[in-house]
Amino acid sequence: MFYHDKRLQYKVRVDKPNPAFARMLQQAIGGVEGEIRVCLQYLFQAWGSRGPVKYRDMLLETGTEEMAHIEMLATAVALNLEGAPASLKDEFAKDKMVGAILGGMDPRHILSSGQSAMAVDANGVPFNGSWIVGTGNIAANMMANVHAEASGRVLATRLWEMTDDPGMKDFLAFLIARDTMHQNQWLAVLEELGGFSGQLPIPNSFPQSEEVQGFNYSFVSTNISGDSQAMGRWSEGPSIDGKGEFKFVKAEPLGGEPQLGPPDPRGHAQKEEMTGNTGGISGLVDKVKDALD
């Protein structure tokens, strides 16, 4: 279960409220790279964790920390919305700047939330539970988590570039630091479990002898215009997992043309699809004539 401390994990100060920046911050709350996603992702992974308990505990603790990150970002949004324009009327005509700000902000920050953060991204698209990934396989989960922290830190550095408000820059620099740790943290689990040679291919519990051999370490080139430049570490030499040798092969079709059966009559395709007569009425006449000849 969970407890709450009224104080924030880190200080959140907005020196000069900016409703357009409030909108941008929403990406870090309810966007696919945002904190609701990592918070719930780590917690759901923990709640379904069936391996050694220390991974469960670690996920629970970091998931709980991310909760505090949502809290700080929501506070930052609310503070940036103080003084937001609440009207399109006279100011709009008087001052083009107001129009520009209104254009740059999320109108629902006035209309729907009344100067508060929402569970949406920078375009007002709602948070979506499908972004919460937990597979029941710890290595796949760690990869999902590294990915989340990588895109999260990229986002945070872009937000940091977007503003010159000292309070916001300091706060974002804290989030950036935490993302550094979390990238390292999830990869540390993989290293502890044996690194790439031990963990790859994920899942490592499927017998590789069952794979169709000859395709598991080949780069398949589908390029058809001159020479492919898609060569590098992945097209020759030992594979990253140390279990194969990379090869470069040209794509070629190994299966034939697919043959589907006729449609089920109760599915009501057009008659012509069921009879194969595709020439319309005159085609039918032709076919009958042919048959008579």
Added chain:
Amino acid sequence: MFYHDKRLQYKVRVDKPNPAFARMLQQAIGGVEGEIRVCLQYLFQAWGSRGPVKYRDMLLETGTEEMAHIEMLATAVALNLEGAPASLKDEFAKDKMVGAILGGMDPRHILSSGQSAMAVDANGVPFNGSWIVGTGNIAANMMANVHAEASGRVLATRLWEMTDDPGMKDFLAFLIARDTMHQNQWLAVLEELGGFSGQLPIPNSFPQSEEVQGFNYSFVSTNISGDSQAMGRWSEGPSIDGKGEFKFVKAEPLGGEPQLGPPDPRGHAQKEEMTGNTGGISGLVDKVKDALD
């Protein structure tokens, strides 16, 4: 631009059609771990690729290959739907098995698609473009791709366990092999670019001196019930990127209680929120009395 070969990349054979298995295969087409996602993800990453051209080409070629994977899976779904029950009527009463199959299949495979694959997951939830991740940062993208292939291979092995149809098992063993390659492939890019020590923290172009120091290599423990078991490779020793030393610290609040300003009157909060009088009419009377005393 693209060309099409009528033949499939690998053979797709269904020995005994099973509409419940058709539903399961949908997860590998339109699910978050599915092939539409990786296909479009690699292509969109390529189309926005601004770095060295070889990564662009590699992404284009593998994205094009994934197109062929969607094609094979869609064919497998169509073949598994041949002979699917198209009626709830007399058979339902006669044979409970039909009911069970109908329960296990996606009814829209009859109602909407007429025995064809759809761009949905195993529960009929449509494919969502938010799953296509491309950040403009190659290391973040590679992590997204490893994650996609890891969850994709986990899914494929589970589908392989689900069926004993020899044709389907062979086809899935091909997909599993390709996922092995692709996991290695994306990690090979990271290694070529310098490995974790060179690439982490992502993005590596942000000056780490700007991070709030002291938080970038610390595991923050939010546990409050006895000792935390969340200790391991991530709580002491050198960090994975080699740029710091892991520490284990207890969570503590560094920010104060947030103070938001009063609501903008034009946002029409309740009057009591604006005046601070929360005692209703009697509360107001009390306040007036207090003021008179």
Added chain:
Amino acid sequence: MFYHDKRLQYKVRVDKPNPAFARMLQQAIGGVEGEIRVCLQYLFQAWGSRGPVKYRDMLLETGTEEMAHIEMLATAVALNLEGAPASLKDEFAKDKMVGAILGGMDPRHILSSGQSAMAVDANGVPFNGSWIVGTGNIAANMMANVHAEASGRVLATRLWEMTDDPGMKDFLAFLIARDTMHQNQWLAVLEELGGFSGQLPIPNSFPQSEEVQGFNYSFVSTNISGDSQAMGRWSEGPSIDGKGEFKFVKAEPLGGEPQLGPPDPRGHAQKEEMTGNTGGISGLVDKVKDALD
């Protein structure tokens, strides 16, 4: 910020795992009536709360409690999935019951989450951030919260009816009790603030003199087939807010037919929409003839 206790808020025991019941429990996690919704709704309302601090604190504390409810439900799902069938193959043919169970369960509980809970509803539809409602108006928020707890308790009682597993029944009876409290809790805020007479109509800060008079306390009957039966407390007598008298009136059009201007040529409507000539070529010929006559 937040802390985590490894122990659950209440005991979660599953005497006989049932994967079909695991699916049903998902409605209480990721459904529109579920706990992710109330948890984030209360927390977002708190983080945007601009009124007296006690409401902020109350929302934070109950939001934090709801986090523990998600945790318990996720645990209940994981426990109900132990022993779930992971295969469609031989068992399916041998035992129709397996087919029935597979039909009744969420296949993604095997395919995607590996026997874990997900952030989806009982049909696998992902949680959606649009369900998190916070308006910046405390009375509107309290109504949203009573609504959430009312539909949540209805759901919990139906889940309680669905199962005869003693552990699950006991756990659900705990959730039902908490929903009783929370319904009372949100209404207590409204009472403290002055009750319906003080708080209605929401928002109470908009001057009612600005409303179009004559329509704010009238039930408009759109029935056109004989006498309306839609009469009751709402069609006569004093209004609930005590500020008007209910009336029953027949619907009638007070506005005229709307008149839109012609389409902007750059929007490329059909030529006929812009010229008003709707008779095709022959219509045009007729028009020309008419003009010549």
Added chain:
Amino acid sequence: MFYHDKRLQYKVRVDKPNPAFARMLQQAIGGVEGEIRVCLQYLFQAWGSRGPVKYRDMLLETGTEEMAHIEMLATAVALNLEGAPASLKDEFAKDKMVGAILGGMDPRHILSSGQSAMAVDANGVPFNGSWIVGTGNIAANMMANVHAEASGRVLATRLWEMTDDPGMKDFLAFLIARDTMHQNQWLAVLEELGGFSGQLPIPNSFPQSEEVQGFNYSFVSTNISGDSQAMGRWSEGPSIDGKGEFKFVKAEPLGGEPQLGPPDPRGHAQKEEMTGNTGGISGLVDKVKDALD
């Protein structure tokens, strides 16, 4: 069944078209607080109404009225879009105001709908059927409806503040008046049915003796930083439903740590999760050594 009158329920006049305001009005059409939601919510509740017929009729009639509200709002959007800029080109360079307007409007009002309303909110997010709530329990439904009308009236007053177009202000003042009525209307049903003491807790048909006693009237405080300020009408005194006494209690864990079983091998977790060996290859060597000692 339904009939249509060409005339509008109330007059809709736009004195000065404003495409940015057209975008804002979309929130009242296709947003979560909008008229499509209430229209379909009341109608679906009616169509599933199993209680006394007068509630069914009332819901049908008001749902039918809301249809006319969508119609008026859609007309208002179309009128506000007359004269919207259809080009980014020369005007953009010449007049920054056009850019501001374009930034503030929904580009799909030109690109997709050709100066018409759409079934989306102010950010272009499509209407979502999950917002249509009907539980089969009339008290829960009335709470959902009060909530909808409360957030709807808050939205309408904010739109009223946004504009100084006299036609729009008059039209919105009509909608605001109708929302006043509808808030009173749904609460009148609750009063007619017995008020809070008779209707709470919802559903009132579940025997409260089955609830886990001791938790149904207690405010659970999860605060951990000094004294909680979350005290008020809800923390002591009789409950709103008159069936209990409010208490204030500190949160504490009553359940133990959850214990999940090992992963099903066919779900292909990592080997280390199934064996419990988390030290990688060297860890395995250590374990073997330990066993040999």
Added chain:
Amino acid sequence: MFYHDKRLQYKVRVDKPNPAFARMLQQAIGGVEGEIRVCLQYLFQAWGSRGPVKYRDMLLETGTEEMAHIEMLATAVALNLEGAPASLKDEFAKDKMVGAILGGMDPRHILSSGQSAMAVDANGVPFNGSWIVGTGNIAANMMANVHAEASGRVLATRLWEMTDDPGMKDFLAFLIARDTMHQNQWLAVLEELGGFSGQLPIPNSFPQSEEVQGFNYSFVSTNISGDSQAMGRWSEGPSIDGKGEFKFVKAEPLGGEPQLGPPDPRGHAQKEEMTGNTGGISGLVDKVKDALD
């Protein structure tokens, strides 16, 4: 504005309730081929109609009729849910059939709606406003409407095949008849406006001389495996609009390889993407060495 008649447009009788069929009927309510879509699509098209008023009126009247179709289908769902199993418990063990039915029905018909219809499809996926298409171009709209009625009638015939309940079959035969009319109706508008020769290509108000000539009547063959079989009415002879001659041409690239500029440093790509050094640290050393030689 709108009025309601308590009686249904056509009789809805369910002789033998079937909760699995209730689920299937949901596709015709809240699915992409369903009646909410056509109802709102025709009404929104009407509300934005800027051409001759008779098309506006026709759309309004048919949209209003579709409202009655939703009503009948919702009633059919509610009737099919009478007697649905509300429990997984003892019956489940006793009778496999119950399990099958539960598997075949939508559990939310019990859990969420209490035996009522919902605004979702046969898989419980909510209705989505993006399906409501109105372009501001009448010919494009008529094509959207023909498409909607074509897929709608296909769906209705499949539902008709699914059941042998005489009441349901009669009701569906009514809907099928209405879809026949509506397909003819929308095409009649196109014929009245001049038919394909007058209306195509849509929009017919764009000057075809501005099209890139040579591509507007050519079938582009992307096939690369032997001869294409994609020949027919579309590959030679006069075009359907009578304004061109069909041709069959092989796909070929007319544009070069795309050249994107380097990434903006503030977007924080990896350093290697900005410098072009892709060989990691050793690659850098090699480059320096090369420079020194």
Added chain:
Amino acid sequence: MFYHDKRLQYKVRVDKPNPAFARMLQQAIGGVEGEIRVCLQYLFQAWGSRGPVKYRDMLLETGTEEMAHIEMLATAVALNLEGAPASLKDEFAKDKMVGAILGGMDPRHILSSGQSAMAVDANGVPFNGSWIVGTGNIAANMMANVHAEASGRVLATRLWEMTDDPGMKDFLAFLIARDTMHQNQWLAVLEELGGFSGQLPIPNSFPQSEEVQGFNYSFVSTNISGDSQAMGRWSEGPSIDGKGEFKFVKAEPLGGEPQLGPPDPRGHAQKEEMTGNTGGISGLVDKVKDALD
């Protein structure tokens, strides 16, 4: 399977990058009228095609061409984003134009994608798989495809009007030409199969004698305010399919009022809904009194 050519199908040149236009182009990529939709729609229709193989091949080839259209549009977006403002700071204060541009562009083009295209529409709403329509009926599919190309060409002409960048205008003129062809192409299939008289009503394999007669060629007028103007080609004369005669009839209810059964007690409606006592406690007292009298 598929192959890739590094060169584009047509040249994509951006003379003057414009991030606001980049946002508009997203509608043609990930919008409901966009190229991802048609690409996947044609391919999925092909993969499920069960009729004569030439239609399958044609769909595959055009679907493959559309892939190249996404590629060109994604390139156009990336080129238009070169030089996009990456900051809200000093420039915002200095130059209102920057604010206007920032308001007009999609902030996620900086924050999330780093100057690349995304799988979203012009408002950042993600592509949705539900837009991919394939029914298993070729005539219904062709109608879906004509609709898609009609709305697609309308969109393309509006984008062409939006810009005066010569490179962009030329590129869009190419897409407009292709849409002309594709509209003709899908209609050519219908003509080849027998035209409207042979193909309508869709599906033509359902026996029209099973339709409820008298309703399949009647325009039902729901207008209730004076005379309907909804008369035209569809209200008299032979039907388009030549199988009936159009009629104009007034809407009238043929079904009675629906009668639903009482709620299942396990669904926990309110007690009053189950007992029919709607007068609350006092109502109950009255009823008892009445019974005693």
